[in-house]
Amino acid sequence: MADKGGARRPTGQDLGASSPDRIRNVVLVGPGGSGKTTLVETLLASAGAVPRAGSVREGTTVCDFEDAEHAHERSISLAVAPLVHAGVKVNLVDTPGYADFVGELRAGLRAADCALFVIAANEGVDDATKTLWRECADVAMPRAVVITKLDQARADYEGVLMAAQDAFGDKVMPLYLPVRSGDEVTALAGLLSPSEHADDDLRGSFIEAVIEESEDESLMDRYLGGEEIDEDVLVADLEKAVARASFHPVVPVCSVTGVGCEQLLDLMVRAFPSPPEHTPPEVFTPAGKAAGAIACDPSGPLVAEVVKTTSDPYVGRLSLVRVFSGTLVPDSTVHVSGHFSSFFGDGSAVGGSHPDHDEDEKIGALSYAFGRYLEPAGQVIAGDIAAIGRLSRAETGDTLSTVDDPRVLKPWSMPEPLLPVAIVARSKADEDKLSSALTRLAAEDPSIRVENNPETHQLVLWTMGEAHSSVVLERLVERYSVNVDAEPFLVSLRETFTGPAKGHGRHVKQSGGHGQYAVCDIEVEPLPEGAGFEFVDKVVGGAVPRNFIPSVEKGVRAQMERGVRAGYPVVDLRVTLVDGKSHSVDSSDMAFQTAGGLALREAAATTTVSLLEPYDAVTVIVPDDLVGGVMSDLSSRRGRLLGTDKVGDDRTLVNAEVPQTELTRYAIDLRSATHGAGLFTRTFAHYEPMPEDVARNVAVREHRM
Numbered sequence: 001m002a003d004k005g006g007a008r009r010p011t012g013q014d015l016g017a018s019s020p021d022r023i024r025n026v027v028l029v030g031p032g033g034s035g036k037t038t039l040v041e042t043l044l045a046s047a048g049a050v051p052r053a054g055s056v057r058e059g060t061t062v063c064d065f066e067d068a069e070h071a072h073e074r075s076i077s078l079a080v081a082p083l084v085h086a087g088v089k090v091n092l093v094d095t096p097g098y099a100d101f102v103g104e105l106r107a108g109l110r111a112a113d114c115a116l117f118v119i120a121a122n123e124g125v126d127d128a129t130k131t132l133w134r135e136c137a138d139v140a141m142p143r144a145v146v147i148t149k150l151d152q153a154r155a156d157y158e159g160v161l162m163a164a165q166d167a168f169g170d171k172v173m174p175l176y177l178p179v180r181s182g183d184e185v186t187a188l189a190g191l192l193s194p195s196e197h198a199d200d201d202l203r204g205s206f207i208e209a210v211i212e213e214s215e216d217e218s219l220m221d222r223y224l225g226g227e228e229i230d231e232d233v234l235v236a237d238l239e240k241a242v243a244r245a246s247f248h249p250v251v252p253v254c255s256v257t258g259v260g261c262e263q264l265l266d267l268m269v270r271a272f273p274s275p276p277e278h279t280p281p282e283v284f285t286p287a288g289k290a291a292g293a294i295a296c297d298p299s300g301p302l303v304a305e306v307v308k309t310t311s312d313p314y315v316g317r318l319s320l321v322r323v324f325s326g327t328l329v330p331d332s333t334v335h336v337s338g339h340f341s342s343f344f345g346d347g348s349a350v351g352g353s354h355p356d357h358d359e360d361e362k363i364g365a366l367s368y369a370f371g372r373y374l375e376p377a378g379q380v381i382a383g384d385i386a387a388i389g390r391l392s393r394a395e396t397g398d399t400l401s402t403v404d405d406p407r408v409l410k411p412w413s414m415p416e417p418l419l420p421v422a423i424v425a426r427s428k429a430d431e432d433k434l435s436s437a438l439t440r441l442a443a444e445d446p447s448i449r450v451e452n453n454p455e456t457h458q459l460v461l462w463t464m465g466e467a468h469s470s471v472v473l474e475r476l477v478e479r480y481s482v483n484v485d486a487e488p489f490l491v492s493l494r495e496t497f498t499g500p501a502k503g504h505g506r507h508v509k510q511s512g513g514h515g516q517y518a519v520c521d522i523e524v525e526p527l528p529e530g531a532g533f534e535f536v537d538k539v540v541g542g543a544v545p546r547n548f549i550p551s552v553e554k555g556v557r558a559q560m561e562r563g564v565r566a567g568y569p570v571v572d573l574r575v576t577l578v579d580g581k582s583h584s585v586d587s588s589d590m591a592f593q594t595a596g597g598l599a600l601r602e603a604a605a606t607t608t609v610s611l612l613e614p615y616d617a618v619t620v621i622v623p624d625d626l627v628g629g630v631m632s633d634l635s636s637r638r639g640r641l642l643g644t645d646k647v648g649d650d651r652t653l654v655n656a657e658v659p660q661t662e663l664t665r666y667a668i669d670l671r672s673a674t675h676g677a678g679l680f681t682r683t684f685a686h687y688e689p690m691p692e693d694v695a696r697n698v699a700v701r702e703h704r705m
Contacts, residue, residue: 010049015082015368015375017089020296020383021274024090025322027108029136030118031129032074032097035148037063038255039118040081040092046261047083047090049370053255062371063094068474076471078104078111078308080320080369080385088269091385099128099676100465102415103447104308105135107396110412111307111322111385113278114142114242114268121147121155121252125163127623127677133168139412142245142273145172146264150185150254157185157252168248171213173206175238175249176263188252188260192238193231210234213241235270243273275383280324281305282410286337286358291407294325298381302326302334303407304400306391309444311479317440319388320369321380321400324409328380328388328400333362335406336391337399360403363388395443414446416681417462419667421469422490424459426483434459437480441472448472455569456490465667491660493568493698494612494687500525501607505555505599507591517583518591520544520552524603527572529687533560536576544580548592552577555596562597564604566611566700571687575600611690611698613659616682620654620670623677627652633673637662638691657685661694 017023028036041053041061054060059070063079075096082091095101095108109115115136119125136143145168147160157178165172176188177199189195191203207229211220214237223229241247251267253260276296283291283303294303308320321328328334338357367374369387380386394400397414401407425431438450438461449462463469476482501524509516527534535553544552553575560570580595618639622630631641631654639658647653658666663682670678690698 010082010370010373010375011051013047013049013082013084015084015089015370016377016379017381017384020276020298020381022088023275023383024088024114024268024272025093025112025275025383025385026090026268026272027093027095027112027115027141028118029095029105029108029115029132029143030097031123031126031132034097034118034120034123035255036097036118037061037075037094039146039148039253040094042253042255042258042261043092043265044081044083046258047085047265049081049083065372067478068471074098076101076104076467077310078108078320079371080111081371082368082385085265086269089384090265090268093385097132098467099131099671100463100468100471101447102135102464103445105132106412106414107307109136109139109141110281110305111320112141113275114144114272116264116268117143117145117248119145119147119160119164120149120152121157121160122149122152124156124160125167127675130167131677131679137245140245140279142242142278143248144242144267144272145248145250146260147250147252148255150178150252150259151256161250164250171209171246172248172250173209174202174252175206175267176251176260177202178252178259185252185254185257185259188263190263192234194228207234210238210241210247213244213247214238216240239271239273242271243277275324281412284408284410286406286408294407296382297325298327300325300382301405301407302328302400302402303409304328304334305409306394306396306398306400307385309394309396311440311444316390317392318374319391319394320385321388322385323380323382325382326402327382328363328366328386330366330377330379331362331364333360333403334400335359335403336361336394337401337406337408338395357393357398358406359393361391361393364390396446415464417447417449417464417468418680418682419463419465419469420489420664421461421463421473422458422487423461423473423484424487426485430483433480433482434476434484437476437482440480441475445472453490453492455492458487458490460489465671489664491664492614493566493690495563495565495568495570495609496572496612496689497524497526497570497604498608498610501603503599503601503603503606505595505597505602507595507598510586514588515583515586516588516591516594517581517586518548518551518588518595519581520577520592520595520599521579522552522556522596522599522603523576523578524600524607525574525576527574529572531572533557533571534574536574538576538578539580543582544577544592545582545587548582548587548589549577551589551592552580552596552599555593556600558593559597559600564601565609566695566698568611570600570609571612610692611695612687613661613690614687615657615685616660616663617685618656618658618663618680618682620656620678620680621647621651622654622674622679624650624652626674626678627654629673630654630670630678633669634658637666638694658682659688659690661690 044050045053062081093108095105178185179187191206303325304323366377367387399409451460639656642655645653
């Protein structure tokens with residue numbers, strides 16, 4: 001790939017692993033600004049994978065290589081940077097910390113076997129950080145904690161450590177202690193072996209906790225009996241405890257000076273679980289039947305997953321793949337099974353379901369991704385992460401498997417995009433390319449949902465937030481040369497009659513030759529919510545010929561679609577045709593369609609037509625101390641509060657029903673009000689009459705009339 005933005009190539013380390021137990025897949029997780037990308041740079045330099053560490057500010061880091069990342073000086077995409085330390089390959093998976101890009105985080109969690117949770121010593125543990133920790137805990141991801149930015153003026157290592165223990169539990173314990181010379185951290189003191197800098201009480205507590213979490217009872221007896229335990233034995237127990245996701249060692253690191261990087265690399269290769277020790281995802285057949293568990297065995301059947309898909313104008317589509325079983329070989333044919341959420345709607349497979357695409361495809365060359373660069377790979381074994389170029393059909397979340405025994409991995413949970421952005425192509429040329437570009441973007445990023453709303457006739461991008469939508473629109477321009485403009489998002493309202501009415505439709509025109517003649521009289525009455533539309537024929541004496549009665553109904557239905565008040569569809573109505581007139585020559589199907597529509601519009605003018613608005617059932621999860629503010633805000637949005645439930649020890653779930661018109665920007669407003677700690681879901685509930693004072697402010701949609 002072309003050099004761009006100052007990104008650097010690897011120094012030539014052999015990135016092929018000899019066996020799965022010589023691989024570590026480590027995802028870096030933490031809030032934005034905690035120093036994840038900078039830490040990756042320092043680790044790469046410490047391991048000799050790059051000559052020197054790059055800079056986020058200068059746009060020279062390995063993992064932040066997109067133009068948008070350089071412009072905003074923050075990560076927006078998952079990126080992989082491998083290194084080799086002590087003969088073990090470590091795939092560092094850098095993920096964005098900003099909440100808009102949680103889809104990238106979840107993909108990173110799927111690709112990895114252990115998480116490095118990064119917290120800045122000058123920032124502490126906020127609610128957004130706690131939310132990220134829960135993301136890891138929800139998938140039982142083993143975690144270690146790194147406290148960075150020890151060189152910052154406001155750095156408070158001890159305070160942040162205590163805050164992490166308070167937030168995440170007492171099994172967050174320091175493995176190393178900072179050694180200072182004045183205010184500067186110059187070295188680390190380990191607690192696994194005796195040291196003049198190590199506190200004996202802290203060391204004793206750490207060792208007891210490690211042995212306890214590893215459930216090594218005989219070793220505990222020996223230790224409590226006063227025996228000095230060899231460090232290698234303690235490291236083995238530490239690795240067991242970390243792999244159980246019940247114990248979380250803490251390492252202080254200064255990315256500027258490099259203090260702690262060597263110890264962190266040692267921790268990764270000695271005490272982080274290898275791929276064979278991490279439980280793989282559940283496996284199913286393409287028909288939805290549970291299949292046997294897979295093992296991380298290079299000689300087993302191929303089962304791999306596309307964790308990220310990108311499109312590059314120079315190399316085309318690129319698929320980043322985690323191999324869970326078997327071995328990927330260049331120029332081989334694999335079976336591509338598409339992901340499908342309905343298949344696992346209740347958390348289990350449903351027999352008889354099928355993925356959205358299911359086919360064989362030949363792969364080309366294999367590579368190891370190093371940021372934007374691709375290093376050739378002869379083969380890729382189980383447990384490793386690789387890049388496949390020009391895999392034309394595979395999308396993010398798809399499974400690659402052997403042709404004669406295809407498999408589908410249970411997909412990881414994806415967040416629901418809740419911020420709508422209505423867009424329109426800027427020109428005819430943009431319109432011609434827009435559909436294809438959006439299809440490709442959605443294949444790359446499952447946290448985008450593209451909707452062509454048949455009622456509002458808007459093209460809507462559902463995104464995770466303002467930053468996410470901004471990135472999507474930038475990619476449309478940069479990758480596909482498609483320019484779009486945003487327009488106000490429209491909620492699908494309805495119109496309904498509130499009382500009975502009568503309408504007279506007369507369409508009579510004469511302009512040489514055959515004219516147009518049709519007259520119809522209708523009676524209109526509202527029906528209960530959800531009853532739909534009824535058309536009743538009560539014409540007597542042939543006032544409207546039988547062949548034109550369906551024309552009247554068609555005209556009424558067409559006018560209902562166009563609306564009679566503000567341009568929204570009319571629902572729950574009974575229309576009775578009671579009389580009319582025709583002409584033996586000038587009457588026609590189109591004339592009676594027009595008359596039917598005119599009759600409905602006249603009926604609407606003689607009674608009250610209400611607007612109906614959709615309500616969503618909304619659940620909001622927030623820290624306990626923010627519940628009052630969230631409930632007040634929902635009430636101000638005309639929401640009805642339905643009750644609350646406790647979620648864990650410190651969070652509350654608020655249930656409410658809220659008009660969709662009040663939720664358009666709620667994803668942004670909730671995040672702002674709760675500093676990123678609030679989460680919400682929404683599902684359609686029902687329609688209700690819109691208060692007239694609100695309805696009066698709804699713009700009439702002339703283009704629909």
